[in-house]
Amino acid sequence: xxxxxxxxxxxxxxxxxxxxxxxxxxxxxxxxxxxxxxxxxxxxxxxxxxxxxxxxxxxxxxxxxxxxxxxxxxxxxxxxxxxxxxxxxxxxxxxxxxxxxxxxxxxxxxxxxxxxxxxxxxxxxxxxxxxxxxxxxxxxxxxxxxxxxxxxxxxxxxxxxxxxxxxxxxxxxxxxxxxxxxxxxxxxxxxxxxxxxxxxxxxxxxxxxxxxxxxxxxxxxxxxxxxxxxxxxxxxxxxxxxxxxxxxxxxxxxxxxxxxxxxxxxxxxxxxxxxxxxxxxxxxxxxxxxxxxxxxxxxxxxxxxxxxxxxxxxxxxxxxxxxxxxxxxxxxxxxx
Amino acid sequence: xxxxxxxxxxxxxxxxxxxxxxxxxxxxxxxxxxxxxxxxxxxxxxxxxxxxxxxxxxxxxxxxxxxxxxxxxxxxxxxxxxxxxxxxxxxxxxxxxxxxxxxxxxxxxxxxxxxxxxxxxxxxxxxxxxxxxxxxxxxxxxxxxxxxxxxxxxxxxxxxxxxxxxxxxxxxxxxxxxxxxxxxxxxxxxxxxxxxxxxxxxxxxxxxxxxxxxxxxxxxxxxxxxxxxxxxxxxxxxxxxxxxxxxxxxxxxxxxxxxxxxxxxxxxxxxxxxxxxxxxxxxxxxxxxxxxxxxxxxxxxxxxxxxxxxxxxxxxxxxxxxxxxxxxxxxxxxxx
Numbered sequence: 001x002x003x004x005x006x007x008x009x010x011x012x013x014x015x016x017x018x019x020x021x022x023x024x025x026x027x028x029x030x031x032x033x034x035x036x037x038x039x040x041x042x043x044x045x046x047x048x049x050x051x052x053x054x055x056x057x058x059x060x061x062x063x064x065x066x067x068x069x070x071x072x073x074x075x076x077x078x079x080x081x082x083x084x085x086x087x088x089x090x091x092x093x094x095x096x097x098x099x100x101x102x103x104x105x106x107x108x109x110x111x112x113x114x115x116x117x118x119x120x121x122x123x124x125x126x127x128x129x130x131x132x133x134x135x136x137x138x139x140x141x142x143x144x145x146x147x148x149x150x151x152x153x154x155x156x157x158x159x160x161x162x163x164x165x166x167x168x169x170x171x172x173x174x175x176x177x178x179x180x181x182x183x184x185x186x187x188x189x190x191x192x193x194x195x196x197x198x199x200x201x202x203x204x205x206x207x208x209x210x211x212x213x214x215x216x217x218x219x220x221x222x223x224x225x226x227x228x229x230x231x232x233x234x235x236x237x238x239x240x241x242x243x244x245x246x247x248x249x250x251x252x253x254x255x256x257x258x259x260x261x262x263x264x265x266x267x268x269x270x271x272x273x274x275x276x277x278x279x280x281x282x283x284x285x286x287x288x289x290x291x292x293x294x295x296x297x298x299x300x301x302x303x304x305x306x307x308x309x310x311x312x313x314x315x316x317x318x319x320x321x322x323x324x325x326x327x328x329x330x331x332x333x334x335x336x
Numbered sequence: 337x338x339x340x341x342x343x344x345x346x347x348x349x350x351x352x353x354x355x356x357x358x359x360x361x362x363x364x365x366x367x368x369x370x371x372x373x374x375x376x377x378x379x380x381x382x383x384x385x386x387x388x389x390x391x392x393x394x395x396x397x398x399x400x401x402x403x404x405x406x407x408x409x410x411x412x413x414x415x416x417x418x419x420x421x422x423x424x425x426x427x428x429x430x431x432x433x434x435x436x437x438x439x440x441x442x443x444x445x446x447x448x449x450x451x452x453x454x455x456x457x458x459x460x461x462x463x464x465x466x467x468x469x470x471x472x473x474x475x476x477x478x479x480x481x482x483x484x485x486x487x488x489x490x491x492x493x494x495x496x497x498x499x500x501x502x503x504x505x506x507x508x509x510x511x512x513x514x515x516x517x518x519x520x521x522x523x524x525x526x527x528x529x530x531x532x533x534x535x536x537x538x539x540x541x542x543x544x545x546x547x548x549x550x551x552x553x554x555x556x557x558x559x560x561x562x563x564x565x566x567x568x569x570x571x572x573x574x575x576x577x578x579x580x581x582x583x584x585x586x587x588x589x590x591x592x593x594x595x596x597x598x599x600x601x602x603x604x605x606x607x608x609x610x611x612x613x614x615x616x617x618x619x620x621x622x623x624x625x626x627x628x629x630x631x632x633x634x635x636x637x638x639x640x641x642x643x644x645x646x647x648x649x650x651x652x653x654x655x656x657x658x659x660x661x662x663x664x665x666x667x668x669x670x671x672x
Contacts, residue, residue: 132580145515145523179481179565187481187562210569214577226523227563229515233546234567238574241550244468245609249602256602262595266585273581 002054002094003310005303007036008063008081009101011296017100018044020303025053027304030311033094035060035085060084063101066296070104074112082106086113089289096290096310098281100298106291107143107284114289117319119326122151123286124158125225125293127232128279131216137163137172138213138221141228141282152176152193152222154326156202158285159220161325166316167219175208175218177227182207189224197222201328239274280305283313285322290314338430339646341639343372344399344417345437347632353436354380356639361389363640366647369430371396371421396420399437402632406440410448418442422449425625432626432646434617436634442627443479443620450625453655455662458487459622460494461561461629463568464615467552473499473508474549474557477564477618488512488529488558490662492538494621495556497661502652503555511544511554513563518543525560533558537664575610616641619649621658626650 005021007014014036021032022045031054034041038059045055062077064070074083082101086109088094099106103125116123124140139155140147156174163172176194178186183194185207197204208218213231223231250256260267280302281294290313294306341357343350350372357368358381367390370377374395381391398413400406410419418437422445424430435442439461452459460476475491476483492510499508512530514522519530521543533540544554549567559567586592596603616638617630626649630642 130577130581132577142515177566179478179562190562210566210571211573211576213570214573226515226526227566230513230546230563230567231570234549234570235546235574237547237550238571239578240547241466241468242575242578242606242610245466246603246606249605249609250599252605253599253602256599259595259598259600259602263586263589263592263599264595266589266592266595267582269585269588270578270582273585274578 001311001314002031002033003307004033004035004085004088004094004097005307006081006085006097006099006101007034007041008060009099010294010298011066012299013100014040015044016298016300017303019300020298021055021307022048022050022053023300023304024307025055028308028311030307031056032307033058033085033088035088036063036081037061058084058088064105064109066102068102068105070102070108073105074108080109082109083113086110086289086291090114095314096292098292098294098303098306098310100281100294100296100303100306103142103293106293110284110287110289110291114287114291117286117288117323117326120158120286120322121154122147123284124155125282125284126159126162127282129213129221129232129235130274131214133216136213136216136219136221138223138228138231139285140223140225141232142225143284144225146226147189147224149189149192149196152189152224153196153200154286155222156197156200156204156220157325158322159222160202161321162283162285162318163219165318165321166312169219171203172219173205173217174202174220174222175205175212177213177221177223177231178207178209180207180209193222280307280309283309283318288319290318337647337650338367338369339643340369340371340421340424340430340433341643342417342421342433342435342437343370343377344396345435346630346634347402348635349436350376351380352634352636353639355636356634357391357643358384358386358389359636359640360643361391364644364647366643367392368643369394369421369424371424372399372417373397394420394424400441400445402438404438404441406438406444409441410444416445418445419449422446422625422627426450431650432628434628434630434639434642434646436617436630436632436639436642439478439629442629446620446623446625446627450623450627453622453624453659453662456494456622456658457490458483459620460491461618461620462495462498463618465549465557465568465571466610467550469552472549472552472555472557474559474564474567475621476559476561477568478561479620480561482562483525483560485525485528485532488525488560489532489536490622491558492533492536492540492556493661494658495558496538497657498619498621498654499555501654501657502648505555507539508555509541509553510538510556510558511541511548513549513557513559513567514543514545516543516545529558616643616645619645619654624655626654
């Protein structure tokens with residue numbers, strides 16, 4: 001198993017990315033191909049004891065920056081770490097690609113370098129979302145800000161394939177994010193997508209509301225990339241708000257400060273369960289190659305976990321599962 | 337000051353609504369007109385010592401139920417508590433209307449019974465959102481699931497008028513909810529609305545992301561009613577998730593349980609700052625009469641606080657502020 005890691009992607013690249021790559025190689029026992037500025041990467045690698053680890057470096061002279069316009073940058077920078085890294089996957093030299101860089105850039109580079117799976121209209125960015133009972137799978141969280149109903153149907157197919165194959169849930173409950181439980185609630189987009197999902201062979205449970213995502217009512221939550229992006233960023237903001245307000249109130253009360261000290265390990269455990277770095281990264285689904293997009297602010301642990309997600313997806317046959325899932329819908333106009 | 341309260345609206349009507357109405361009359365010193373089934377309301381009122389309080393009852397024989405289709409129900413039930421109550425505001429017999437009932441029903445009944453403020457294309461449902469620094473004002477949170485860019489401009493105008501007039505913020509910072517800070521990020525809708533807002537005389541601060549709402553980056557956050565509805569329900573769900581996970585982790589550790597006991601008042605204070613019942617209800621902006629929609633699950637305190645919001649809006653001249661705000665934009669095609 002060989003995973004390509006974009007050493008230049010992310011707010012703390014290359015140092016943190018290389019650190020995460022070293023951790024991944026050590027803990028997961030896989031080869032991690034580091035792509036980017038060879039001199040910089042090797043300077044970072046020099047700090048570690050790498051005996052018995054497989055961490056080849058592949059040089060790429062350019063970087064898709066966070067501030068770059070994705071499609072333009074991918075076209076202009078033919079030797080970017082993203083493009084060079086994805087070529088290794090495309091050619092079969094590696095099994096998966098991970099980047100914490102410009103997510104629009106990864107999307108554009110993957111569309112250009114890997115292409116779409118046959119029948120897929122729009123690739124979607126997915127994420128794990130921690131819930132009361134465990135986790136759920138949300139997509140699209142940002143690849144497509146304007147969607148059509150049939151895209152949402154395909155997001156449901158891809159999400160269901162992922163959760164079935166990689167989480168081992170036999171019949172994932174697929175819900176569509178809307179403004180009320182009843183059929184007929186929601187926007188024109190969600191109402192039309194509802195009909196397509198209801199008529200599909202997915203285990204469609206109907207509309208779910210905003211509150212139902214963290215409560216874990218669905219295994220897969222389908223939404224357009226605009227709303228999905230708001231969902232993940234808002235969740236992060238709410239968590240920060242709650243933690244800050246709690247901290248403020250505790251600081252005002254000496255007795256509560258003692259209490260907080262005693263509860264520290266419980267609070268740490270709760271934070272850990274909600275921590276994105278534990279989840280690593282979200283798969284870009286629908287392109288012809290396992291592609292994982294990690295958070296731009298990823299620390300080394302988050303990078304390592306993103307590599308873990310990539311390994312699971314590659315070993316678990318994610319692409320085959322999506323191809324099979326979408327096949328039933330591509331040869332007929334109306335999904336069965 | 338006379339506020340009409342829909343005694344039949346909400347999950348716990350009429351008992352909890354009447355209790356809230358009594359609290360409001362007592363604590364705010366206003367007259368609260370209770371509209372609904374006279375016998376039921378009077379049976380509830382009989383439990384209280386009402387000396388010196390003004391709580392007249394106006395009979396209405398029908399109820400718009402939570403499960404009713406709003407527009408149809410409003411047309412069919414001419415003697416519903418909503419329709420009867422709004423007539424009192426329309427005629428000038430009362431100053432404001434409050435309901436915790438079917439929010440679509442309130443919208444339909446207010447559109448039908450009060451009409452729109454001249455120049456307003458679509459009324460919007462608003463809410464207060466607790467933030468790190470205080471609170472912000474979010475709209476639309478559910479009245480319009482499909483929006484056009486000019487609606488969002490008007491939401492900005494109405495929200496700014498509200499926050500300026502009722503919160504005393506001289507130049508409210510107006511942001512549009514989107515998927516990235518930079519101009520050009522977002523959906524077709526938000527990009528077009530961005531241009532309108534930028535060209536307006538509002539204090540427009542550009543795009544805000546999901547996380548920026550709780551962090552308090554804007555005083556007014558403008559969004560379509562689909563996304564806004566997801567935002568408020570998701571926030572509620574995330575808060576419940578965090579509180580449940582924290583509780584689970586505390587229960588596993590005897591020392592943390594002692595700690596939690598010592599931190600109890602701090603936790604209570606933090607919860608209070610995030611508690612929707614403190615905020616009461618959201619104004620339905622753009623109709624010709626002060627109309628406040630309270631949460632369906634409102635307890636008596638939430639009802640009382642919704643009446644407080646109604647009193648503030650009526651006393652503060654909300655309608656005049658919105659009329660003035662929108663006037664600058666109604667006589668020209670292109671907003672200045």
